[in-house]
Amino acid sequence: MFHNLEPFPELTQAQHRALPCVSNTDLSTLKAGLLGQLRAPNPQALRFGAAFHEAVLEPAHYLPPADLPPVQIKLLTNLAAAVRRHRYCRDLLYRGTPKLTHTATHTETGLTVKLRPDLLLVTPRRNRKVLVDFKTTSCRDYAQFVATIEQYDYDRQAAFYADVLQAHRFLIVGVQKKVPYEIWLVEVSADEPTMAQGRKKYTRLLREYARINPVYHSADAAKALLAACL
Template sequence: MPDSLTPRPDLLRVSYDDYRALPAIANSDLSRLRDALDGKLPRRDSGSGALSFGTAFHTALLEPDEYVAGQPGLNDTLIWWLVEGVQLNTELSRLLAGGLTERSAVFTEPVTDTLCKLRADLVVDLPGEPYTVIDFKTTLARDADHFRWQCAAYDYDRQAAFYTDALRADRFLLVGVQKVEPFGVFPLEVPADMLAEGRRKYMHLLRLLRAPATAPAYRAEAVRAAVERLSLGE
């Protein structure tokens, strides 16, 4: 973890396109490297221009004034129903009211000296309360226990650790929001053991970015290509 005396990076209010253009490594970039290491094909943009359900939900919840109804393939009623479900949770509603939404940050990871970036759904910095980062995930999980399993299986633990360490957060909440009946909401304060595993994951990938030649021989070409796509080189 970063030194406790290290100042937090500034929280930036920038558009998503400007955030994507920042020349730094994001958690999603680490996912691309993980895919290469696992032998999966590179992710491709569908090019359809269709807004994903998850993106639409995040907009409705975090930036409701920016939500555009009637997008192809989206059920506006369902999206707003899920938003209402989150807002009916008293604690989440309070945090949403007191927090900063869709804030970005640029920082240097100190161990690997890698310039990185993040974009947080919600950051809550209130007097007398723990500095809290919250990320909302639409999910098909059956219940809270299933969602907790997904957090490790889908590397949400890596994201939690990456953001927690960068922002020196006191706690990180992952909130699962069921997009099918019974439309439950599953807040999970990520525990220390899950953060430790997530930290192991992101540090392993950052080191691999810096030294792709250390990848297993049978994945070396795919890892090298992934690194080149991230414009880091060897």
């Protein structure tokens, strides 16, 4: 399904975004456009999400965003603390590699794709890859959060990331945005129906992306831009 997998360990978030490759976010934008659901992104929500991931995954680089109100800063602090208090999450953060950009070629369409998983782990015994993605959520309980997996296309992200990186498991960590700041774990393994459903979703969108975009997103173009960024 994918080949030419290549990691870029020194790439920053800004450089990752600049790469001329197709991301999961691009697929979401394409889907919204096809359905006539184009909406302007909420800048504050995007800033909050980026700050949350930085506070959890790269705490040494985290600074409270000056453009967020105090109540949001306090919430960020509480959410990051909730993740660190959770024993299993602490172990994931200790063992995983955060925010490592990868590019690969989708064999069917020739499109070069990019992804930057929150965490990438390799199991010590069987040398299997596990991907972890943190999601903040306003859901009231675990059951409601599980229901959002299909609603928000987390199944598509899981399959897309797992297939590109040849991972065996994709773990979604839901972090509740209100007291008591519960942590919910949802695991999607390679052979589950959820993964098959997500695979169908991203495959259809990649085909449509290739059809309507005349510019070829080549690996050489990605490497050229990377060299310019560095």
